[in-house]
Amino acid sequence: MGFIGLYVLNTIFMLIVAIREVRRPEKALNWLAIGLIFPVLGFVIYRIIANPIHFRKERLTSPNNVSDPLPDSFSPASSIIAQSVSQLTVHGLRSGRVQLLTNGIETYYKLIASLQNAQSTVEVEYYTYRDDQIGKRITDILIERAEAGVKIRFIRDGWGSKQFPKHVINRMMDAGIDCRTIFPLSFPWIPTLTYRDHCKIVVIDGIEAFTGGINVGDEYTGLKPDVGFWRDTHMRLVGEVANDLRKIFDVHWHIASKEKIPQKAKQGIRNRSKQIIPTAKVSLSGWSEEWGAELDAGVDPVSGTESLHYAYMQTLESNPGIPTEVIRQAYFICLTQATKSIDITTPYFVPESDIIMALKTAVARGVRVRLLVPRHVTPKIVGPASRTYYGELIEAGVQIYMYEKDILHAKVMIIDEEMAGVGSANYDMRSFRLNFEVIELLYSADVGRELTEQFERDLLDSVPLQMEELLQRSYPQRIIEQTARLFSPLL
Numbered sequence: 001m002g003f004i005g006l007y008v009l010n011t012i013f014m015l016i017v018a019i020r021e022v023r024r025p026e027k028a029l030n031w032l033a034i035g036l037i038f039p040v041l042g043f044v045i046y047r048i049i050a051n052p053i054h055f056r057k058e059r060l061t062s063p064n065n066v067s068d069p070l071p072d073s074f075s076p077a078s079s080i081i082a083q084s085v086s087q088l089t090v091h092g093l094r095s096g097r098v099q100l101l102t103n104g105i106e107t108y109y110k111l112i113a114s115l116q117n118a119q120s121t122v123e124v125e126y127y128t129y130r131d132d133q134i135g136k137r138i139t140d141i142l143i144e145r146a147e148a149g150v151k152i153r154f155i156r157d158g159w160g161s162k163q164f165p166k167h168v169i170n171r172m173m174d175a176g177i178d179c180r181t182i183f184p185l186s187f188p189w190i191p192t193l194t195y196r197d198h199c200k201i202v203v204i205d206g207i208e209a210f211t212g213g214i215n216v217g218d219e220y221t222g223l224k225p226d227v228g229f230w231r232d233t234h235m236r237l238v239g240e241v242a243n244d245l246r247k248i249f250d251v252h253w254h255i256a257s258k259e260k261i262p263q264k265a266k267q268g269i270r271n272r273s274k275q276i277i278p279t280a281k282v283s284l285s286g287w288s289e290e291w292g293a294e295l296d297a298g299v300d301p302v303s304g305t306e307s308l309h310y311a312y313m314q315t316l317e318s319n320p321g322i323p324t325e326v327i328r329q330a331y332f333i334c335l336t337q338a339t340k341s342i343d344i345t346t347p348y349f350v351p352e353s354d355i356i357m358a359l360k361t362a363v364a365r366g367v368r369v370r371l372l373v374p375r376h377v378t379p380k381i382v383g384p385a386s387r388t389y390y391g392e393l394i395e396a397g398v399q400i401y402m403y404e405k406d407i408l409h410a411k412v413m414i415i416d417e418e419m420a421g422v423g424s425a426n427y428d429m430r431s432f433r434l435n436f437e438v439i440e441l442l443y444s445a446d447v448g449r450e451l452t453e454q455f456e457r458d459l460l461d462s463v464p465l466q467m468e469e470l471l472q473r474s475y476p477q478r479i480i481e482q483t484a485r486l487f488s489p490l491l
Contacts (some may be wrong), residue, residue: 060248060251060317060319069082069083069093070082070093070312070443074418074443075339075416077339077415077416077418078415078443080337081333081337081415082419082441082443084337085314085330085333088324088329088330089244089315089316090244090248090315090316090317091247092314093312093314094239094312094313094315095239095240095311095312096237096239096240096241096311096313097239097308097310097311098235098236098237098238098308098313098444099236099308099309100234100307100422101212101214101233101235101236102231102232102454103222103230103231103232104214104221105221105222107212107214107220107234108134108137108138110210110236111202111210112141114236115141115142115202115204116141118150118204118205119150120151120205120206121150121152121153121203121204122142122145122150122152122153122202122203122204122205123153123203123246123249124142124201125199125249126155126160126161126199126200127156127157127161127196127424128160128161128215128216128217129156129160129161129164130161130163130164130215130216130217131165132217133218134217134218134220134221138216139168139171139172142175143171143175146172147175147176151178152176152178153177153178153179153249153253154178154179154180155180155181155182155249156179157181157197158183160196160197160198179259180253180257180258180259181256182196182255182436183195183196183197184257195434195435195436196435197252197256197436198435198437199211199248199252199424199436199437200215200234201245203245203246203249206242206243206246207239209236209237209241209246210234210237211235211245211423211438212232212233212411212422212423213234213411213423213424214233214234219407220232222407227406229407230409231405231406231408231410232409232410233410233412233422233454235422235440236308237440238308241313241315241440244315245438248438251319252436255321307450310444310446311443311446312443312444313440313442314441315438315439316423316439317438318425318431318436318438320433320434320435320436325432325433327423327432327437327439328354328355328432328433330421330439330441331358331421332358334413334415334419334441335355335358335359335362336361337415338362338415338416339365340367340416340417341414341416342368342369342413342414343414343452343455344369344370344371344372344414344427345373345408345410345411345458346373346410346412346426347373347374347377347408347410347411347426348377348427348428348430349389349426349427350428350429350485351427351428351429352429352432355427356389356392356393359371359393360393360397363396363398364396368399369398370398371398371400372403372408372455372459372462373386373401373403374403374407374408375402381484382428382484384477384483384485385484387473387481388485390465391467391470394465394466394467394470400464400465401462401465402464403462404462404463405461405462411424411425411439412451412455416448417445417449418443418444418445419443419444419448420447420451421441422439423437423438425437425439
């Protein structure tokens with residue numbers, strides 16, 4: 001074909017990209033630049049990344065989804081947010097109770113205790129589910145409850161849980177657990193490399209649920225030596241909101257691929273006892289001996305006081321198979337309605353221009369805006385891309401803090417200390433467009449106050465980012481950062 005032919009072909013491809021993305025000029029320019037850097041190959045990457053699979057799925061959002069208003073005791077800003085996002089929610093406004101969990105140890109104590117008390121059904125869905133000490137303990141409990149007659153369904157992401165052993169899946173199915181994988185690792189691997197189930201959902205008996213940022217793995221305890229301290233936020237929810245999360249699980253269940261059931265497992269399913277057998281009190285005695293002292297010294301929420309706050313809640317799911325970027329739109333609504341304060345904690349900050357503008361205009365309205373991000377980011381390309389946004393935000397008056405105590409993985413947004421968003425979604429294009437994500441919008445002064453207090457504690461392990469630090473970057477550093485931002489559609 002020759003060089004001229006390739007040039008003409010690549011120009012045609014780039015025109016197609018420009019026409020398809022005309023409604024999003026920033027995204028179109030990114031892809032055009034990638035096409036120039038990687039002729040022909042850039043268009044192939046575009047076709048893989050930017051064109052979502054059309055899933056056959058039940059629509060979770062509806063323009064006819066009318067939500068009851070918040071009580072008059074809430075501020076006008078919270079009421080406007082609740083009403084504005086009602087059409088994006090799974091069911092509308094729910095009332096119930098929420099317990100905030102701000103570390104892995106606390107989360108696993110509560111999760112294990114609740115799983116042991118399961119009586120009829122358990123739904124489990126995780127992006128990362130490991131076969132380490134934490135994973136083995138939870139797997140054993142799931143198997144124990146399945147053998148006692150509890151109906152259990154289990155979903156894992158094919159990429160995030162790619163190292164989860166097949167023999168453990170077989171053991172789970174042998175006990176009667178139904179197992180599926182979203183985008184399993186199989187040729188041609190394109191869906192696996194593009195789309196991910198980033199949700200963390202556990203629903204127990206349809207009345208209790210866990211969701212947030214914590215997966216299943218030793219690193220989330222904050223006690224794994226080669227990882228270090230891990231700061232995260234999870235939730236235990238009690239009430240009808242659990243059914244909203246189960247509805248999301250059901251949609252993902254029908255998308256996921258069935259695991260092949262071994263013959264032994266088929267026999268086990270037929271012979272399962274239907275009698276519910278109670279299990280012992282939660283115990284972590286089987287965990288690593290070197291963690292023993294820390295675990296014994298940690299808070300045991302099972303024996304402690306229940307810190308359940310009454311709250312109104314809205315459940316939102318983002319899915320690459322639908323055109324509406326549900327969570328991105330909800331974040332934008334929240335940011336534009338804040339009247340006093342916005343506090344955001346996120347491990348990945350690579351947003352698009354509308355989110356940046358919402359933050360800057362909030363400051364212009366007199367809103368205090370604070371952004372907490374990690375100093376050290378994995379994967380490393382995300383950190384340089386994020387730094388390209390910080391200068392204009394600081395210049396606009398946004399206060400940016402760099403968390404320096406090992407790992408920051410929490411995804412929390414607090415508006416006016418009265419409502420909050422907590423879940424699995426980051427402030428990046430992948431979370432908004434390519435991942436399965438779930439968040440809860442919580443309306444409660446008690447929840448807002450507790451999350452704000454945790455935010456203030458996190459600031460003690462952080463340092464404010466100054467414009468001088470950004471100006472001192474070397475020219476090569478700036479080039480690396482701008483190049484990383486160019487590839488933001490892939491992050």
